[in-house]
Amino acid sequence: MRIDVVSIFPEYLAPLELSLIGKARQDGILDLHVHDLRSYTTDRHRTVDDTPYGGGAGMVMKPEPWSQALTAVAEARPGHGGKPVLIVPSPAGERFTQALAHELAVEEHLAFACGRYEGIDERVIEWAGDHFDVRPVSLGDYVLNGGEVAVLAMVEAVGRLLPGVVGNPESLVEESHSDGLLEYPVYTKPAVWRDREVPAILLSGNHGKIAQWRRHEQFRRTSERRPDLLEVFDAGKLPKADRLALQELGYDIVDGRPVRRQGTAEPAG
Ligand code: ADE
Numbered sequence: 001m002r003i004d005v006v007s008i009f010p011e012y013l014a015p016l017e018l019s020l021i022g023k024a025r026q027d028g029i030l031d032l033h034v035h036d037l038r039s040y041t042t043d044r045h046r047t048v049d050d051t052p053y054g055g056g057a058g059m060v061m062k063p064e065p066w067s068q069a070l071t072a073v074a075e076a077r078p079g080h081g082g083k084p085v086l087i088v089p090s091p092a093g094e095r096f097t098q099a100l101a102h103e104l105a106v107e108e109h110l111a112f113a114c115g116r117y118e119g120i121d122e123r124v125i126e127w128a129g130d131h132f133d134v135r136p137v138s139l140g141d142y143v144l145n146g147g148e149v150a151v152l153a154m155v156e157a158v159g160r161l162l163p164g165v166v167g168n169p170e171s172l173v174e175e176s177h178s179d180g181l182l183e184y185p186v187y188t189k190p191a192v193w194r195d196r197e198v199p200a201i202l203l204s205g206n207h208g209k210i211a212q213w214r215r216h217e218q219f220r221r222t223s224e225r226r227p228d229l230l231e232v233f234d235a236g237k238l239p240k241a242d243r244l245a246l247q248e249l250g251y252d253i254v255d256g257r258p259v260r261r262q263g264t265a266e267p268a269g
Contacts, residue, residue, distance in 0.1 A: 001029070001030055001031070001105075001107065001108060001109070001110065001159075001162060002031040002032075002033070002076070002077075002078050002108065002109045002110070003030065003031070003032045003033070003109075003110045003111070003112070003155060004032075004033045004034075004035060004073040004076065004109075004110075004111040004112070005032070005033070005034045005035065005111070005112045005114065005151055005155075006035045006037050006066075006069045006070070006073065006111070006112070006113050006114060007034065007035070007036070007037060007114035007146075007147070007148055007151075008036065008037045008038055008048055008114075008116055009114075009116075009146070009148055010034045010035070010036045012114075012146075012148035012149075012152075013034045013148065013151065013152065015152055016032060016034075016152065016155060020159070020160060020165055020166065021155065021156055021159045021160075021165075023165075024159055024162065024164070024165045027164065029162050029163075029164050029165060030159055030162065030165075031078075032155070033076070035069055035072070035073070037061075037065050037066070037069055038065070040065040040066075040068035040069040040072070041064075041065045042064075047062065048061055048062060048065050049061050049062060049116075049117050050062050052118060056118075057118070058117050058118040059117040059118060060117060060118050060119060060120070060121055061115055061116065061117060061119065061120040061121060061124075062121065063120075063121040063123055063124045063127075066113065066120055066121070066124045067124060067127065070086070070111070070113065070124075070128055070131065070132070071131070073111045074111075074131040074132065077108075077109050078108060078109060079108055079109075081108050081109075082133070083131065083132050083133045084107070084108075084109035084110065084111055084131075084132050084133070085104060085107050085109070085110050085111070085132065085133045085135060086111045086112075086113060086128055086131075086132035086133065086134045086135070087104075087110065087111070087112045087113070087135055087136075087137050087151075087154065088112075088113045088115065088120070088125060088134065088135070088136045088137070088147070089112065089113075089114060089115070089136075089137055089138070089139070089144075089147030089150035089151060089154070090115065090119065090136045090137070090138060090147070091138050091141070091142070091143050091144070092136060092138065093135070093136030093137040093138040094135065094136065094137055094138065095137075095138055095140070096137050096138065096139050096140075096150075096153070096154055096157070097177070098157070098177035098178065100137070101154070101157040101158050101161060102161060104154075104158045105158050105161035105162060110158070111132065112147065112151045112154070112155075113128075113147070114146055114147035114148050114151060115146060115147050116145070116146040116147075137150070137154070138150075139153055139154075160172070180229060180232070180233050180234070181218040181219065181221075181222045181229065181230075181233065182218060182221045182222045182225060182226060182229070183218065183221075184213075184214040184215075184217040184218050184221070185217060185221070187199070187202060191203060199213070201213045212241055215241065215242060215245060216245040216248075219242070219245045219246055219249055220245075220249060223249050223250075223251070227260075230251070230258050231257065231258070232257070233257065233258055234256060234257075235253045235256055235257060235258050236253075236256030238253070246258050
């Protein structure tokens with residue numbers, strides 16, 4: 001996969017040289033290029049922003065440097081497939097999820113346009129649609145100073161799904177959000193630490209029981225911490241043990257979705 005990132009702070013993307021993503025680049029799995037937006041300016045001051053039409057606080061990123069930078073990125077497209085995907089990190093975008101990470105991980109070419117200040121002139125986003133499949137994407141309902149931190153998160157989430165990046169691909173299967181539920185709790189040695197014992201079932205050697213316990217913990221945690229995930233969880237074809245686990249936690253399955261039984265307490269937290 002090729003990834004291009006355009007930013008006025010290319011140094012912000014330095015962590016992408018480290019750890020698994022850094023190794024994926026060395027191994028040729030990920031061909032990642034970071035571009036300084038200012039190198040696409042033509043004036044002496046390398047200007048990338050200006051005051052907003054209509055007034056208001058802050059500055060807006062000028063269209064011209066962006067069109068130059070994005071044209072260069074579009075022309076660097078490997079192969080002859082469809083349009084590259086251009087992610088524009090923005091708190092006003094669609095939510096970034098594990099499902100979107102999987103969708104992006106099969107693309108040949110991703111580009112990221114890191115806005116700063118109040119954002120990029122909207123005409124750039126419209127124009128870019130001629131060359132890219134443009135997707136404004138938000139990391140969550142909070143505001144960052146710019147897109148760079150969001151790009152670090154998204155490149156890591158997508159990059160680790162590329163074949164060969166995570167050593168044991170099984171660890172991608174049993175993790176939070178891979179099946180719409182949160183991950184079960186994990187423990188390692190010693191079996192007793194500061195008077196706290198590892199749940200006895202995990203020492204039993206009974207792998208069927210362990211799997212059942214872990215599944216129950218997934219439902220319990222999701223119910224406690226992220227009831228919104230359970231509301232949309234597809235419980236239509238669940239095995240009996242899973243249905244029982246949900247019932248024990250106070251849920252009935254109605255039209256294939258877990259629904260909290262009347263009279264059961266809201267989960268803590
Ligand atoms: N830029 C500023 N805030 C952001 C957010 N929440 N997600 C993605 N990009 C952003």
